[in-house]
Amino acid sequence: MSVPLPKPIADLVKATNSFNVDAFMETFADGALVNDRHRQFWGKDAIKRWCEIEIVGDRVTMEASHVVHHFGDFIVTAKFGGDYERAGDKPTDLPKVLYLALYFTLRSDKIVQMIVLPINGRNLSAPTATSEAATPFSTPLKL
Numbered sequence: 169m170s171v172p173l174p175k176p177i178a179d180l181v182k183a184t185n186s187f188n189v190d191a192f193m194e195t196f197a198d199g200a201l202v203n204d205r206h207r208q209f210w211g212k213d214a215i216k217r218w219c220e221i222e223i224v225g226d227r228v229t230m231e232a233s234h235v236v237h238h239f240g241d242f243i244v245t246a247k248f249g250g251d252y253e254r255a256g257d258k259p260t261d262l263p264k265v266l267y268l269a270l271y272f273t274l275r276s277d278k279i280v281q282m283i284v285l286p287i288n289g290r291n292l293s294a295p296t297a298t299s300e301a302a303t304p305f306s307t308p309l310k311l
Contacts, residue, residue: 171237176279177244177272181232187224189216197278204284226252233267242272245287 173181176195183191193216196202202209202218209218222228228250236243248266273281 170234171242173232173235173244174242174272174274176274176277177232177235177242180279180282181230181246184223185229187227189219189224192219192223195279197275197280200279201281202284203282205286222252226250228252240273242274244270244272246270 180192180195183189183195193212196212196215199211200215202215204218204222209215228248230246230248232244232246234245245267248268267287269285269287271281271283271285272279
């Protein structure tokens with residue numbers, strides 16, 4: 169069952185969609201970790217640079233479609249848009265409609281860890297019934 173977004177994650181989505189680096193960074197704790205497709209960004213300086221280039225720079229937008237509370241952490245499935253290259257633009261591994269799973273750990277109303285992965289754990293192909301079944305949660309995704 170999908171649950172409401174906790175405030176720090178809702179604030180991150182809002183900051184992402186408004187291309188606001190400062191508001192985006194306000195959601196993170198000092199020393200936080202972002203792991204985006206197996207690339208690690210430790211601490212606010214590294215996260216801010218990643219945000220400036222790959223989130224705000226590519227005008228990324230996100231729409232949370234499914235939220236799971238799992239042993240104190242949150243798993244968010246979100247649909248992404250933006251000015252990054254997708255299938256049909258140039259050779260890329262990103263599908264036209266991109267869904268990613270974001271794994272959040274929160275402490276004291278701040279994000280201390282955010283891991284971003286394809287929803288099926290391997291490539292970024294379009295979601296299918298099989299890839300949905302392979303997701304880390306047992307409730308149906310609303311894509």
